[in-house]
Amino acid sequence: MELTEAAAEARLDRLLLRQWEREPDLPALIHGDVVVTAGELEDRVLALAGALRDRGVVDGDRVAVYQPRSIEFVVSVLAVVFAGAAHVAFDVGDPPERTRHEIEDCAPRLVITDPHGAARLDPPVPVLSLDGRRLPPPRTPRPHTDGAPEAPAVVLFTSGSTGRPKASIISHAAVASRMVAFQSGHPMGPGDRVLHHTTCTFDLYLAELYWPLLVGAAVVIAEPGRQRDAAHLAQLIRDAHVTTLCCVPSLLELFLLDRDGDERYDGLKYVIVGGEALAPDLVRRFHARSTASLTNIYGPSECTVFATAWTCPRHPDPDLVLIGPPIPDTTVHLLDENRQPVPDGQPGEVYIGGVGVADGYLGRPELTAERFVTGVPGTEGRLYRTGDLARRHADGALEFLGRIDHQVKIRGVRVETGEIEATALRCPGVRQAAVVAAGDGSDKRLYAFVVPEPDADRAALPDEMRERLGEWLPQAMLPSAIAVLDALPLTQNGKLDRRLLSERALAERPASPTPLPAATDLSTPDRMEDLVSGIWRAVLGVPRLARDEDFFDIGGDSFRAVQVMGAVQDALGRKVPLDVLLRRPTVQMFSAGLLALTKNEEPSR
Known part of the structure; x- marks a missing residue:
């Protein structure tokens, strides 16, 4: 067809x-x-x-x-x-x-x-x-396609x-x-x-x-x-x-x-x-x-x-990757803060129109009115205000420049840091919370900074929060690190200083990976867990971790998984399928899977 x-x-x-x-x-x-x-x-x-x-x-x-x-x-x-x-x-x-x-x-x-x-x-x-059983014949056998x-x-x-x-x-x-x-x-x-x-x-x-x-x-x-x-x-x-x-x-x-x-x-x-x-x-x-x-x-x-x-062109390979011109049935407008078109080559906020624009947000009329706008001079119909910045090149292709708000992409998932902050405030012992993203590309990670209640256990709070947040948020929205502060930094006009928090997050990341542990006798579960724990801490840049913490919940991603597998394979002297980590993403489970492989057994699933 x-x-x-x-x-x-x-x-x-x-x-x-x-x-x-x-x-x-x-x-x-x-x-x-x-x-x-x-x-x-x-x-x-x-x-x-x-x-x-x-x-x-x-x-x-x-x-x-x-x-x-x-x-x-x-x-x-x-x-x-x-x-x-x-x-x-x-x-x-x-x-x-x-x-x-x-x-x-x-x-x-x-x-x-x-x-x-x-x-x-x-x-x-x-x-x-x-449950796998065949459904009884419906009373309405023909499809409903006249809408x-x-x-x-x-x-x-x-x-x-x-x-x-x-x-x-x-x-x-x-x-x-x-x-x-x-x-x-x-x-x-x-x-x-x-x-x-x-x-x-x-x-x-x-x-x-x-x-x-x-x-x-x-x-x-x-x-x-x-x-x-x-x-x-x-x-x-x-x-x-x-x-x-x-x-x-x-x-x-x-x-x-x-x-x-x-x-x-x-x-x-x-x-x-x-x-x-x-x-x-x-x-x-x-x-x-x-x-x-x-x-x-x-x-x-x-x-x-x-x-x-x-x-993406092959000859020559691009020095700059663009996001292209609009597809059919779609219009893209780059507008300034007054919703006026910006000249080609200048950055502007992306507004999208056409058949593909959603009908709005379910049950959120005020938010719909804020993001799905009409009456923009020189345009027709509804436009979606993306909050993204782009510039238009002479050939009509667009170059993506980033966000104008606090929305970020983590491993391809769109994340509103405000949602994580609001969820963090539900955790017992948390009085204030701020979340920032730091790093570039695949190395971008989320960092949470919290101010505790006066009677909260400051030392235990990060671990307690991590457990609670894991019950409420998807993996991509879980902070890689949680820091406890006496107060959140503010700008001169009294607003949260996110730039300072981002700088602090970058500064606290290890400048170079911790040396990977040397392989010793790996014939017992304890020694295998010691090896795995050391490798994970080195790759993730964390000072400690528990046996039951999920690799992907504490900052692990596809790239770090490859690093882990390379170090494990060097230590064991044999090829290990990535599936062993993906299906057993805790120190305890991963170590058990590796131990089974060293004994030529099939790891349990």
């Missing part, structure tokens, strides 16, 4: 149904050895959509989906759309309390999950539990500066428009395969599902919890003949660092990166190892996946 400009004004369910009925025998979903054809996917989606309608789902409703990455997850989100509702997908790896609050906030008609998810989440709304293209299809939560996550309402037409833009710049169809590995709280997952299914390509589903596992993803790319990969630049960096330097990725046709800055050096190194095109995309969730795109 060709996605034409007309498709940008259509509903997703109509477009999908047309494609599935035209070519029902094409593979649609691939998960391990299981292949679901387009016709089989249609049957499963329509059955679940009918079950949702039978349980009271009506046009305009919202339905939450709480499932790990799987065939069932894909069926669920599509069935919600076919039932006339908007899907709100939640990451099963997020703290349950946070997810419950978000479910209360979006007030879905029900939650689709499985027995394990229902027990873990205990949601405040009715549950449709899918308007402007109707909501997706609700997506992002971090909120007030401490309350905000949910963007995205229409069928907005998603369809973006899929048309992807297809126009990167044509694919039957025979192509797209890797689905992105977490459902990052809007790039919409492209991994809807784009291939709308054009007859197949979705290759990565194992849940292994989206950081470069070895697993590389194996899938090879074995399943993946042709399109969407990811954040830090994951692309991990591929190049973790894999053999001679390994190539010539089976790929397209690699699309977004969510964080793309460095020229990474572009050069990727081009040296793949014939695939590399496209840098930009756009906040409020504008549905992306608003601009720039395919």
